[in-house]
Amino acid sequence: MTVNQQWLIARQPRGPLRPSDFTWRESPLEPLGPGMVRTRVLYAWLDPTNRVWFSRGSYLPPLVVGDVMRAVCIGVVEESNNPALQPGTTVTGFMGWQTRSTSDGSDLTVLPELPGLPLTAHFGLLSHIGLAAYHGVVDIGRPQPGQTVVVSAAAGAVGSLAGQIAKIAGARVIGIAGGPEKCRRITEDLGFDAAIDYKGEDVVAALRRLCPDGVDVYFDNVGGAVLDAVLGEINDFGRVVACGMIGEYDESGQGHVFTNLSNLVNRRTTLQGFIVLDHLDLVEVAYPRLLDWHAAGRLQYAVDVVDGLENVPAALGRLFEGTNSGKLIARISTDEGADAR
Structure with missing residues (x-):
């Protein structure tokens, strides 16, 4: 049996x-x-x-x-x-x-x-991973050539794809990841322009050093203090793609106290969240492009x-x-x- x-x-x-x-x-x-x-x-x-x-x-x-x-x-x-x-x-x-x-x-x-x-x-x-990265970058973030995009959890499944898709769109991409090896991987293997090790350096100082002209698009996977730090550097009419907030998921604390939330108003920032299950109609559009980019060596x-x-x-x-x-x-x-x- x-x-x-x-x-x-x-x-x-x-x-x-x-x-x-x-x-x-x-x-x-x-x-x-x-x-x-x-x-x-x-x-x-x-x-x-x-x-x-x-x-x-x-x-x-x-x-x-x-x-x-x-x-x-x-x-x-x-x-x-x-x-x-x-x-x-x-x-x-x-x-x-x-x-x-x-x-x-x-x-x-x-x-x-x-x-x-x-x-x-x-x-x-593919699956929800590829759809989340594709929809978040292409349909919500809409980076333009030469703009600065920041991605948190950049060595993760969604973040790594999102950063590469932003590079394909012609953006300058900064990844936030934990530890030297992950930072090395996203820059040397995946083509990110720079990386911030949130475990080993001050994120605010690093953002100001690496993004002297501000941040145009932020692909957020973590929420909390990192989201607050990026909001402090967001440009006028910037876009924040709220894909996930792993820093808020455990319900064990009171949550981060934001100091830069007013920039949503002051910088006329758009913050938009999404659930992939609402966008399954994108499969016919997104999957062929993801597969083509991968076959061409542009998306790992x-x-x-x-x-x-x-x-x-x-x-x-x-x-x-x-x-x-x-x-x-x-x-x-x-x-x-x-x-x-």
Whole structure:
């Protein structure tokens, strides 16, 4: 009898997510009902939004004790009573932290093959990662040639793509990242014009040194003190793209006290947030451009793979510690022909 393995919510988290917030469950698989589909999970992404989804203010229903931890996954259809999804079909959807997912198939999207690219490119280059970077830069930030763009969490999955897309648009790009190696990577490997190590230098002083003519576009992934620092240097009619605010997600403190918020008015700044799920219509526009840029060597991506469902809760902390490199994903199982890297 095949057993499904799952990570369930054990308690409502206080502060950053910890392994003790989850509990392991193994249970036998029930027979597949009419019209239902069973998918074996190959990869699950780990994301700062794993923490956001516990909040009642989130864009999705809050997670509660006993729920399977929510996650977007890539899987392969194993059994099917749904004629639209045959066994062997590779799909993506919200399958969660488990080895197998059962649904009516309406929550699954068939993934196209990407010739010459591994299956994980759907998470590192495309999926919500690529869409967030593309929409945030191209549609909201709208950098012009010669303008200055600042990107926080610049060595992360979204930030690294956003900075490269801004470079493709002709902008001068400054990345904010944690540690010398990440700063080296975004400048030497990804083509950023300069980097600020928020762990080792004063961000305000560095911004004033590297952006003497101010900041035209800020792609924000962290919020808090870094957002405040950039608002202090924002130019008239600057644009702030609010993609994420990982510095605010753990709900353990009172939040940053802003000193430069008045610049939203004084500099006539536009600050716009977005949720990728509202912009899935962009797939037909964004995916071909992302793939073309990658094929031309102008857009690089990275995935950081954790092996085994059992290691997922402990690995999630790397996102909040900033020790991951690129998109953090977990390999739950393998499939013949799927290149893990």
